[in-house]
Amino acid sequence: MCGGRHGGRRAGLIRLYKICKRYESGRVALRDVTLHVAPGELVLLTGPTGSGKSTLLRILFGDERPTSGRGIVNGRNLDRLEGASLAALRRELGLVFQDPRLIERWSVLDNVALAAEVGGLGHGVAVSRARTLIEMIGLADYLDAPPSVLSAGERQKIAIVRSLINQPALLLADEPTGNLDPDASAEIVDLLREINRDGTTVVIATHDQDALDLLRCRTLMMYDGRLVEEEERIAADL
Numbered sequence: 001m002c003g004g005r006h007g008g009r010r011a012g013l014i015r016l017y018k019i020c021k022r023y024e025s026g027r028v029a030l031r032d033v034t035l036h037v038a039p040g041e042l043v044l045l046t047g048p049t050g051s052g053k054s055t056l057l058r059i060l061f062g063d064e065r066p067t068s069g070r071g072i073v074n075g076r077n078l079d080r081l082e083g084a085s086l087a088a089l090r091r092e093l094g095l096v097f098q099d100p101r102l103i104e105r106w107s108v109l110d111n112v113a114l115a116a117e118v119g120g121l122g123h124g125v126a127v128s129r130a131r132t133l134i135e136m137i138g139l140a141d142y143l144d145a146p147p148s149v150l151s152a153g154e155r156q157k158i159a160i161v162r163s164l165i166n167q168p169a170l171l172l173a174d175e176p177t178g179n180l181d182p183d184a185s186a187e188i189v190d191l192l193r194e195i196n197r198d199g200t201t202v203v204i205a206t207h208d209q210d211a212l213d214l215l216r217c218r219t220l221m222m223y224d225g226r227l228v229e230e231e232e233r234i235a236a237d238l
Contacts, residue, residue: 012036012072013170013201014060019069021055021225029055030066031225037203039169042196044215045205047222053205056222057172060203061095062086074169091119094163094200098175100155102147108134109143112162119166126165133161137191153184160191164200171195173204177211189214 014037021030029052037043045053058064060073062081071078076089102111109130116126134143137157139150147155156176163171173192177185189211196202206212212219221228 013039013074015072017070019066019071022067029225033227039201041201042217043203044219046207051222052225053222054174057174057205061093062089091166092169094168094171096160096163096173096176098178100159104147107144108158115162116165129165137161153180153187156188170201175206177208182210185210
């Protein structure tokens with residue numbers, strides 16, 4: 001598998017302090033979220049639908065700005081992201097959605113290579129790197145095929161290696177097993193765990209209990225926009 005850049009010279013790959021997100025409608029999505037994630041960690045973010053998990057991932061990726069609070073992701077200040085600095089952060093991160101969002105009229109190989117070309121690699125290097133990643137997950141037979149011939153689990157695997165093609169320091173996965181059956185979910189969990197073992201920091205937002213059971217790692221609970229360590233939540237219930 002392809003490992004990411006660790007960014008180990010920094011105290012934390014993710015450092016958030018009292019992050020809040022309030023929309024113009026008045027709805028509050030995040031309330032005083034404080035979080036520290038070290039390089040190389042595997043972190044699960046769980047909680048009910050609407051608890052703020054996806055909003056937090058969008059802020060980490062630079063898709064949204066916090067209303068207040070301070071945040072550093074891979075050495076970049078979230079308050080100062082614009083233009084070139086925002087583009088640079090996104091090249092350093094990988095993002096996986098519940099929906100793989102593949103381009104159906106393109107081949108599997110071209111779908112993966114595109115992400116590298118957008119990231120600044122030349123076409124030849126992008127195709128070579130994409131081919132290697134697709135072969136690593138056992139889907140070499142589908143290099144020139146359209147995504148429509150793939151199963152749901154295979155499509156998600158392609159989306160994951162697409163997110164790895166720029167060798168990200170951090171991989172953010174938003175409900176990556178949400179549309180999959182238990183067997184396919186287990187394969188995706190195994191792939192994400194392997195990616196983490198190769199050195200990429202991985203944060204997974206999910207309410208999939210099977211995934212939670214398979215991934216024994218640091219677990220955070222979100223509820224009504226607030227974030228607590230799983231251990232603290234359990235202690236509070238005693």
